[in-house]
Amino acid sequence: MAGRFVVFEGPDGSGKSTALAAVAERLRGRGEPVLATREPGGSEAAEVLRTALLTPALGRAPVASQLLLITAARLAHLEQTVRPALREGCTVLCDRYVDSSHVYQCSLGGVSHEALEALNAQWEIPPADLRLYFELPAEVALARLESRPDGNRMDAADATAWTRVARAYAEQMRRNPRGLRRVDASLDPQAVVARILEILDDEGA
Numbered sequence: 001m002a003g004r005f006v007v008f009e010g011p012d013g014s015g016k017s018t019a020l021a022a023v024a025e026r027l028r029g030r031g032e033p034v035l036a037t038r039e040p041g042g043s044e045a046a047e048v049l050r051t052a053l054l055t056p057a058l059g060r061a062p063v064a065s066q067l068l069l070i071t072a073a074r075l076a077h078l079e080q081t082v083r084p085a086l087r088e089g090c091t092v093l094c095d096r097y098v099d100s101s102h103v104y105q106c107s108l109g110g111v112s113h114e115a116l117e118a119l120n121a122q123w124e125i126p127p128a129d130l131r132l133y134f135e136l137p138a139e140v141a142l143a144r145l146e147s148r149p150d151g152n153r154m155d156a157a158d159a160t161a162w163t164r165v166a167r168a169y170a171e172q173m174r175r176n177p178r179g180l181r182r183v184d185a186s187l188d189p190q191a192v193v194a195r196i197l198e199i200l201d202d203e204g205a
Contacts, residue, residue, distance in 0.1 A: 003033070003086040005126070006200070007097040010134030011165045013141030014185045015192060019134070020093050022193045023200075027091060035085040038095040040073040043080035049073035063109035070101055071119050078125065091200070097128055099172050107168035113175070130203055132196060133173050134185035138163050 008016040017038075024036040041050040049069055052058060058066060074097075085092050098120065106113045119125070138159055145158075173180055181199050185192060 003088065003090040003092060004129045004204075005082060005086060005092045005094070006130045006132065007094045007099070007128040008132050008134065009096060009099045009169065010136075010183075010185060011141060011162060011169060013145040013162070014134035014136055015144065015189060016132075016134045016185070017095050018189060019183075019185075019192050019196060020095050022189070023196050024093055026193065026197060027200075033088065033090040035081070035090045035092045036095075037077070037081055037092060039077060039097055039100070040070050042077040042082070042094070045076035045080060046073040049076070063105050063111050064115075066109070067101060067105040067111055067116065067119075070105065071123065071125075074098075074125060075123055094128070097131075098125065099131065099133075099169070099176075102172045102175075103165065103168040107171060108164065127178060129179060130199075131178075131180045132183050132199065133169065133180060134183050134192075135166075135170070136185040138166065140186050141166075 008020045010016045020036060024034045027034045039046075040053055041047045049072055053066060053069055053073070058069070082092050082094070098116075101116055102113055105111045106116055141162060142159055173182075181203075183192060183195060183199075187195070
């Protein structure tokens with residue numbers, strides 16, 4: 001039986017990465033086959049491309065160049081990691097996917113959404129079966145980011161930038177509601193995990 005592809009989306013500080021790891025652990029504890037992965041990255045070739053994407057020089061390249069590299073990493077990730085796991089019946093939990101590209105490279109970076117959709121169609125990049133969107137107030141997210149071990153003191157510029165990302169995510173979810181379930185990420189982490197497990201059970205994952 002084929003597995004299910006579930007993606008976790010939301011701005012930094014929303015807790016999606018922490019929740020993903022906890023959900024994966026809980027599902028494994030129930031005896032369910034699970035693969036936890038991320039984008040960009042998630043396979044040997046995709047991780048090489050992720051390293052390139054994180055270099056300062058590439059940050060100065062045209063956003064379209066970044067999007068093409070992200071798409072290349074996505075193709076490798078799908079072929080080398082996601083599809084094999086789905087064929088084995090795993091629930092694949094992925095930290096970021098196509099929505100993130102729509103937010104960062106399109107809404108915020110200036111590449112048209114139509115260009116990204118054309119790339120996805122050309123290379124048969126499938127939609128996720130379920131998209132979990134983590135939403136929360138800016139002050140909560142910024143407080144969490146500041147409390148990270150490597151975090152620095154946040155200022156008004158950080159709040160403005162975070163709000164732009166959050167608004168772009170909200171608009172993307174309005175643009176494409178397919179397979180979307182919203183998660184109140186301001187809740188206690190354990191409550192967030194419990195809610196996600198409820199969603200997965202309700203959706204038959």
